[in-house]
Structure formats: C-alpha cells, structure tokens
Amino acid sequence: MKGNEAIAHAAIRYGVDGYFGYPITPQSEVLETLEALMPWETTGMTVLQAESEVASINMVYGGAATGKAVMTSSSSPGISLMQEGMSYIAASELPALVINVMRGGPGLGTIHPSQSDYFQATKGGGHGDYHYIVLAPATVQEMADFVGLGFDLAFKYRTPALLLADGIVGQMMEKVVLPPQRPRRTPEQIKEQCPWAATGGSAGRKPNIITSLELDSAQMEKNNERFQRTYRLIEQNEVRYQEYFTDDAEYLLVAFGSIARICLKAIEDARARGIKIGLLRPITLWPYPYEAIARMADRVKGILVVELNAGQMIEDVRLAVEGRVPVRHYGRMGGIVPNPAEILDSFESQFNL
Amino acid sequence: MKKEIVAAGFGGQGVLSMGKILAYAGLMDDLEVTWMPSYGPEQRGGTANVTVVLSDQPISSPVLDTYDTAVILNQQSLDKFESKIKPGGVLIYDPYGIHRKPTRTDITIYPVEAMEASIELKNAKTYNMIILGALLKVNPVVDIESVMRGLKKALPERHHHLLPANREAIMRGMELVKE
Structure with a gap:
C-alpha cells in the first residue's frame, strides 16, 4: 500500500481517538483512507475533515488536553498554517502526533517531493523555545511503525511528535506489515495514564488547567526550565539512526x-x-x-x-x-x-x- | 533476482494501474516490491510514469536512473527513457503515435501494436492489460495467476465481472510479442 494509506491503517490499529485534517497533496490519502475505512464504526475513532488547517491543529490541541490520542496530517503550506497551534501544544506539554508529508516550497510551491521543512520541523517553526520529537520515515513500513512510535514517545514525555515524511514515501507503494489492532483506551485508562488531563469529574481534587499562558515571569521561566529538562532527557534517550x-x-x-x-x-x-x-x-x-x-x-x-x-x-x-x-x-x-x-x-x- | 521497470505514457493510458497490478502480483509471489509514481495533474492527461522494482532482496531506492525494462506508450516518454535502458535491457513500445522510432542497437526492442489490438477487442480500457501481457511475455517476472489475483485486489468488487476481459487482454498482449 501507499505510505499515506499505511499511516491511516496504523492510526486505527494503534487505537487513535481522533484525526482532524484538511486535504492537501501529497498526503490527501491519509484522510481519504480513514474516511473509506470508517473506523468510527469499529474502534470508535473520530475522523473529521476540518474547515482548515488552523481548525485541525486546534482540534488536536483540544483533544490532546483531554488525554486522548489525537493527530493531524498535512503538507508543507498546511503545516505552516498550524505553527501557532503547534507551539501552544508544545507549551501546554501535550502529547499529539502531527504528520507533514513535505512538498516543495516556499509559498504554495509545488506538489512534488521536498525536504525543505527541516528547519521548521527541527528548529521550531512556531514561536518560543520548544521541540517536537521529529521522526523521518524512509519506507512505507516506517510510515506505519512511526505512527505508534510517535504516539508512544509523545505520551512518555508529554511532548508532541512530528512525523516528517515527503511526497516520495507518501505516494510510493511497498510491502508493509501492519501492527496488530489495539483497542482504544477506556476513559478510566486515560485518567490513569494522564492524571494531568482535563478529563472532567474533578470533584475532590484540584482541577487540571491546560494553558500555555503564564504572566508571572518567574513562573514562566520555571516552566521553560521544565520543558528544557524534558528535552535533555529526550536527547539522552531517544536518538535514533x-x-x-x-x-x-x-x-x-x-x-x-x-x-x-x-x-x-x-x-x-x-x-x-x-x-x-x-x-x-x-x-x-x-x-x-x-x-x-x-x-x-x-x-x-x-x-x-x-x-x-x-x-x-x-x-x-x-x-x-x-x-x-x-x-x-x-x-x-x-x-x-x-x-x-x-x-x-x-x-x-x-x-x- | 531484481527487475527495475519503468512504464510511461499519457495520463489515462493506465500506466500507473498497470504498474500497480504488476506490483501486487509481485507481492503475491512473495517478492519485495516498490511502486513509485509520478503523481499530480499528469494523472489527468499529461505524461505519467511509474517505476516498479521487483526483487527477492530488500530494495534500496525506489527512484532509479537506469532500467532493465522500459514500457513506453508515447513519443515524449520514448524520448525521455530510451537512453536510460541498461545495455542488454528491453524496450517495449506501442508504435501507435510514435513518429521517431527507437534507435538503440544494444537493447532488445519489441514493438507491440496494443492500441490496434484494443480496438479489435472492442475494449479500449483493457489497453494497459494488453501492454502488461506483452511485458510478461518478454519478462516473466511474475506468475499470470498472481497477476489475476493482483487485479482482483486492485479492482473494486463491482468491477470483478471484468476480470475475464482483462485476462483475455493479457493473453492477447502475450501473442503480440514477436520474437
């Protein structure tokens, strides 16, 4: 199957709760395959074509805040539109998966393959000192495998992950072994795994507030130091080549x-x-x-x-x-x-x- | 065993689907496969091409500079790919609409009158299967039954009644190859 199709299959099999996206070449097959597979009738996964990339990433932000496994995918110009939301998600220490099947830029550029979003992916893209864990698949198999890996790492470190693919691996077909189907986590499992999440039912405990805003500079510096400690830990543990x-x-x-x-x-x-x-x-x-x-x-x-x-x-x-x-x-x-x-x-x- | 194949023609002639069916057939035969299309607006009428690699070993690059076999269905593609066939390789082309014939002498060239045959078969849509038949005759990389299973997988179920017509086209393509 195509790399883009493999992403869709892998997402359903991982037990992803929600996909929010807007079509753009060369990754439209992700949304198309999800719509064709209709996972809302099997695993209960939500698949939504949002009105724009800005809406998609903010739906991801909202879903991630509740501890759900949520994702979006797009290609270069669409990912640029998402940068504000991506910075907010990182600053709110939320796990999420963003997929960029890169096409040539700058601007609207071309629909053909490119790797010109490397700076954007690895050095920020949005504002502030933050990082996404960036995975670069080279095969259709890795397109499938890195969906699960991306989510696992994102939840482990409460840091969003970015799957940085390109039009070649998105559009090409190869042999792929899909991961086994896992059930989606129950609300109880989510509460246990994500005690920080806004899951409702906060009677008897302090409510969890998910925000990236902190007007007290001393506290904001502390927040940043916490982000940086997480990043150092990821640098120690997660380098792959x-x-x-x-x-x-x-x-x-x-x-x-x-x-x-x-x-x-x-x-x-x-x-x-x-x-x-x-x-x-x-x-x-x-x-x-x-x-x-x-x-x-x-x-x-x-x-x-x-x-x-x-x-x-x-x-x-x-x-x-x-x-x-x-x-x-x-x-x-x-x-x-x-x-x-x-x-x-x-x-x-x-x-x- | 490793076969590096390019198929190229006008968008709509079915080169991408033909490559896909070949790739599926390779899969059924337990081979490693890559299928790398040119994608975008050319699918709707420009020149389209697809690179298919079939191998019993893991495949490194899906993008190539030379090919064992080229299947060429229009003049632009012939101009582009004739020089990229490996010495000793194979060129299969449909002479329909070709005004500048291939000139290489270090490769084996098979003209296949597939357009005429598809008109005779009164089923223009099986054109690419005639071509695939010719390719398989010259280059029996996959089993014909695997091709039929590949076709079954590639075609939506509502089109499965067309499988016999496709088989007929493949057989016709095989007959068209003259040694």
Whole structure:
C-alpha cells in the first residue's frame, strides 16, 4: 500500500481517538483512507475533515488536553498554517502526533517531493523555545511503525511528535506489515495514564488547567526550565539512526527519509566500482544523532549531505563534525528528485575523485 | 533476482494501474516490491510514469536512473527513457503515435501494436492489460495467476465481472510479442 494509506491503517490499529485534517497533496490519502475505512464504526475513532488547517491543529490541541490520542496530517503550506497551534501544544506539554508529508516550497510551491521543512520541523517553526520529537520515515513500513512510535514517545514525555515524511514515501507503494489492532483506551485508562488531563469529574481534587499562558515571569521561566529538562532527557534517550556500509567507509553520505534510500543505491553502485562510501541515516531529526556523526567524522575523509533542499540538515552535520573533515552538500529543490547517478556524480566532483 | 521497470505514457493510458497490478502480483509471489509514481495533474492527461522494482532482496531506492525494462506508450516518454535502458535491457513500445522510432542497437526492442489490438477487442480500457501481457511475455517476472489475483485486489468488487476481459487482454498482449 501507499505510505499515506499505511499511516491511516496504523492510526486505527494503534487505537487513535481522533484525526482532524484538511486535504492537501501529497498526503490527501491519509484522510481519504480513514474516511473509506470508517473506523468510527469499529474502534470508535473520530475522523473529521476540518474547515482548515488552523481548525485541525486546534482540534488536536483540544483533544490532546483531554488525554486522548489525537493527530493531524498535512503538507508543507498546511503545516505552516498550524505553527501557532503547534507551539501552544508544545507549551501546554501535550502529547499529539502531527504528520507533514513535505512538498516543495516556499509559498504554495509545488506538489512534488521536498525536504525543505527541516528547519521548521527541527528548529521550531512556531514561536518560543520548544521541540517536537521529529521522526523521518524512509519506507512505507516506517510510515506505519512511526505512527505508534510517535504516539508512544509523545505520551512518555508529554511532548508532541512530528512525523516528517515527503511526497516520495507518501505516494510510493511497498510491502508493509501492519501492527496488530489495539483497542482504544477506556476513559478510566486515560485518567490513569494522564492524571494531568482535563478529563472532567474533578470533584475532590484540584482541577487540571491546560494553558500555555503564564504572566508571572518567574513562573514562566520555571516552566521553560521544565520543558528544557524534558528535552535533555529526550536527547539522552531517544536518538535514533541507522548506519549502512560504515565499517570500512572512506567517505560518508548523510541523508534522511526516502533520499537516504536513493543514496543507498548510489553507494551500491559506487562500491561496485571500488569506492567505499557509507551512509548514516538519522531517524530522529530531533533529537539529532550528533555523536554518531562525530564518531564517523574521525574515520572518513569527507562527508556529503544529500537533501531535497538548499542545505538545511547540513548545519547539524557541521555542528557534529566541528570542522574536522570537509562537509559538502548536494541538494535539489522545487520537487526535483535526484537519481543515484546524479548523487554519485556530485559526490565525485565535490571530492575530486 | 531484481527487475527495475519503468512504464510511461499519457495520463489515462493506465500506466500507473498497470504498474500497480504488476506490483501486487509481485507481492503475491512473495517478492519485495516498490511502486513509485509520478503523481499530480499528469494523472489527468499529461505524461505519467511509474517505476516498479521487483526483487527477492530488500530494495534500496525506489527512484532509479537506469532500467532493465522500459514500457513506453508515447513519443515524449520514448524520448525521455530510451537512453536510460541498461545495455542488454528491453524496450517495449506501442508504435501507435510514435513518429521517431527507437534507435538503440544494444537493447532488445519489441514493438507491440496494443492500441490496434484494443480496438479489435472492442475494449479500449483493457489497453494497459494488453501492454502488461506483452511485458510478461518478454519478462516473466511474475506468475499470470498472481497477476489475476493482483487485479482482483486492485479492482473494486463491482468491477470483478471484468476480470475475464482483462485476462483475455493479457493473453492477447502475450501473442503480440514477436520474437
């Protein structure tokens, strides 16, 4: 099935309580598949086509405040519209899942694949010091798996998660093994798992108030310090990445999402010609695998970062490498997807091979 | 075993669906598959293409620069993909509407008069299945029964009465391939 369809199936099977979204290419199949599967008749999951992306994210905000597992999905311009709500959700320490199947920008841009929302996803996007846990799927299988992983992490840390995919992995079809069907949590289970949530029935206890507003600066600083402690904990525990052919690599490619797979093919072709290249694929884009890249920097002669943008993740690679080896970039924009040969050509010309 | 196939033509000729049925058939045969479409407005009349990879090993890239087999249904696609077929590879094309014929000599070229055949069969909508039949004759990557099961999965149930017509089209496509 398609990556977008896998997201819809995985959401129902995880026991998600609500999906709120507004159609936009290249991820409209998420909402379409949910509507076709009609989970409100089976698991009781709510699926709603909202009037806009702004409405969707605020429905997610409201649902998350009650401890429900809620999500939305969109593509780049729609995600930009959601940034205010995304900041509020982070500031209110709520678990939620946002999915961005990226298309080329800026502006309305193109419907074709891109990775140009890396900065927005990993460095904020909305206002204030906050982070989403950012997962970058490279396969249709990971599109399905990261729905569950995203929710698990979001609930574990009370920090929203962002699944940062692109038009390639959203639109392509592959074999996928779907997770088993889980029942949605009961109201009692939600109360137990989320004692902070606005679940009603507060007689006999202090009411839970979910807000991002705090006019007392001293308290607001304390809130921020609490957010930062959570972020440090996530950085310690949740860095995920995958290495390919790195054991004997003389050069390293760094790429995320579906582009990592095109790089892998380029590496297979290069190795057939005796050029030893390895690949490091960050799976979490925040927290970022700085240490893994730093370790590789001590062993290789150069690093090429391949992205569908003008050079965004390369900044994190350079932070990790700290100038020890040359770090170059190959990027395509506007919805153009490079093929393995183009990546290899760029690699060879940039490292004079 | 690994087959890297591109199919390209006008939007509406059914290249994406043909690729999808091929991918489903691969799935039924327990192969790893990727199906990577060009998506967007070209589905409604521009040039559309789809890359299908079938392999008994995990597949790295769904995006390729060269192909084992190209299935070409219009001139623009021929111009775009003829040079991207691997030496020793296969080009299958429908000569209908092709005014500049392929010129490569290091690949095997099969002209398949599928448009004419679909008119003879009085079922223009099975055009892409004629093409698929030709592809399977040249490149028996998947079992024909798997294709039929793939078709059954790809078609909504209300269209299942069309399965025999599709089988006939596939068989016709196989006959059209001349050694």
